[in-house]
Amino acid sequence: MNCRKVQNLISAYADCELTGVEMLAIRHHLSGCAECRHDFDQMLQVKRALGTLPCKQALPDLAERICSRLDKVAVPAHLQLFYLIKRRVALPGKRTFASVAVALTAIFLMFGTGGDVELYNSGMAGLPVMDSMRLSGGGHMHSLQVSPASLVTAFASTPLPKPAEVNLGFVDRVEASSVSADGGNMYLASFVSP
Amino acid sequence: MSEALSAAYKEEDRRTFDELVHRCHRQAYNVAYRMTGNAADAEDLVQDTFLKAYRFFGSYRRDMPFENWVYRIMSNMFVDWLRRRPKVHIRSLDEPIRQGEGEVTLDLPDKSAGPEDMALSQELDSEMQAALGTLPRDFRMAVILSDIEGLSYEEISEAMGCSIGTVRSRLHRGRRLLREKLRPYLE
Numbered sequence: 001m002n003c004r005k006v007q008n009l010i011s012a013y014a015d016c017e018l019t020g021v022e023m024l025a026i027r028h029h030l031s032g033c034a035e036c037r038h039d040f041d042q043m044l045q046v047k048r049a050l051g052t053l054p055c056k057q058a059l060p061d062l063a064e065r066i067c068s069r070l071d072k073v074a075v076p077a078h079l080q081l082f083y084l085i086k087r088r089v090a091l092p093g094k095r096t097f098a099s100v101a102v103a104l105t106a107i108f109l110m111f112g113t114g115g116d117v118e119l120y121n122s123g124m125a126g127l128p129v130m131d132s133m134r135l136s137g138g139g140h141m142h143s144l145q146v147s148p149a150s151l152v153t154a155f156a157s158t159p160l161p162k163p164a165e166v167n168l169g170f171v172d173r174v175e176a177s178s179v180s181a182d183g184g185n186m187y188l189a190s191f192v193s194p
Numbered sequence: 195m196s197e198a199l200s201a202a203y204k205e206e207d208r209r210t211f212d213e214l215v216h217r218c219h220r221q222a223y224n225v226a227y228r229m230t231g232n233a234a235d236a237e238d239l240v241q242d243t244f245l246k247a248y249r250f251f252g253s254y255r256r257d258m259p260f261e262n263w264v265y266r267i268m269s270n271m272f273v274d275w276l277r278r279r280p281k282v283h284i285r286s287l288d289e290p291i292r293q294g295e296g297e298v299t300l301d302l303p304d305k306s307a308g309p310e311d312m313a314l315s316q317e318l319d320s321e322m323q324a325a326l327g328t329l330p331r332d333f334r335m336a337v338i339l340s341d342i343e344g345l346s347y348e349e350i351s352e353a354m355g356c357s358i359g360t361v362r363s364r365l366h367r368g369r370r371l372l373r374e375k376l377r378p379y380l381e
Binding site: 008010011012015017042043045046047049050051053054055056057058059062063065066067069070073074075 | 208211212215216219220223224227228233236237240241244245248249252318319322337338340341342344346347362365366369370372373376377379380
């Protein structure tokens with residue numbers, strides 16, 4: 001390993017964030033190169049000096065003052081709803097198109113109609129309800145359904161995850177829906193008018 | 195509806211968030227201080243960061259350390275914070291200042307005449323803080339998280355929302371710049 005390469009890696013070497021082979025190669029180079037050794041020593045000095053800087057102390061009541069201000073934080077209603085739904089819809093994966101699509105549809109319904117939202121989540125098992133949430137309030141009664149996989153597969157050709165007009169057959173009218181896929185599962189969120 | 199929704203949301207998150215604030219605020223303040231360089235601004239930055247974190251707490255992925263998530267918000271808030279404070283001009287000490295037709299260059303005071311074995315003191319603390327303040331924001335954050343907070347490259351990449359290769363590059367360049375600024379103190 002030449003000096004140029006070593007000097008490019010010297011910082012990561014000081015942090016032991018290189019592969020074993022690179023660590024050994026640099027160690028070998030440093031043992032025979034005074035210039036790079038000097039470079040490394042100075043890099044270490046900077047690193048160590050930063051590590052020994054005193055921890056700056058906040059005023060003792062800082063946490064209390066922060067918490068007291070939280071009451072005034074306005075979390076927009078659509079975000080509150082989004083987070084609540086996202087938490088209850090136990091979909092696999094971290095951030096899936098499915099959870100986003102379901103939650104967005106719910107938000108659309110909530111604010112588009114001013115009505116209640118009832119959410120069902122079902123998976124490939126075929127049982128219609130694995131988890132459900134209902135947010136009650138005034139206004140009209142609507143329902144948001146995620147159908148069993150057997151029904152969802154019928155809409156596999158529906159563009160994902162764009163909302164699409166579909167007719168489930170077992171309800172009178174579907175005004176809005178979205179289909180999304182996540183791994184081996186598919187989810188359908190649909191808005192059924194009263 | 196909105197009241198019931200708010201109550202449900204707050205009930206679920208507020209207690210958890212309060213505990214996290216109490217657990218993390220000291221560390222967050224230290225990072226904020228090293229980013230801003232003074233106590234008043236550090237306190238403002240920490241408060242704004244936690245308030246924003248609370249607003250978006252629902253999007254916080256629980257598999258990520260809360261501190262790292264807060265650092266990411268703080269890093270973004272710092273950009274906004276600088277924009278909101280036009281009276282504070284962040285300038286590299288190497289950047290020439292135009293004065294009329296000529297240019298002058300600022301520099302850190304030469305401490306070479308001082309005691310060679312100067313222990314880490316208030317003075318060195320101030321000089322290091324001043325040197326940190328001259329680093330570009332991303333370099334500064336990476337150096338603070340690595341060398342002051344002791345985060346690994348992987349954790350820094352998570353906190354800064356960048357690749358490990360980028361972390362490595364920012365640290366390398368940040369430390370090199372710091373070394374130049376602090377050369378009078380280095381043996």
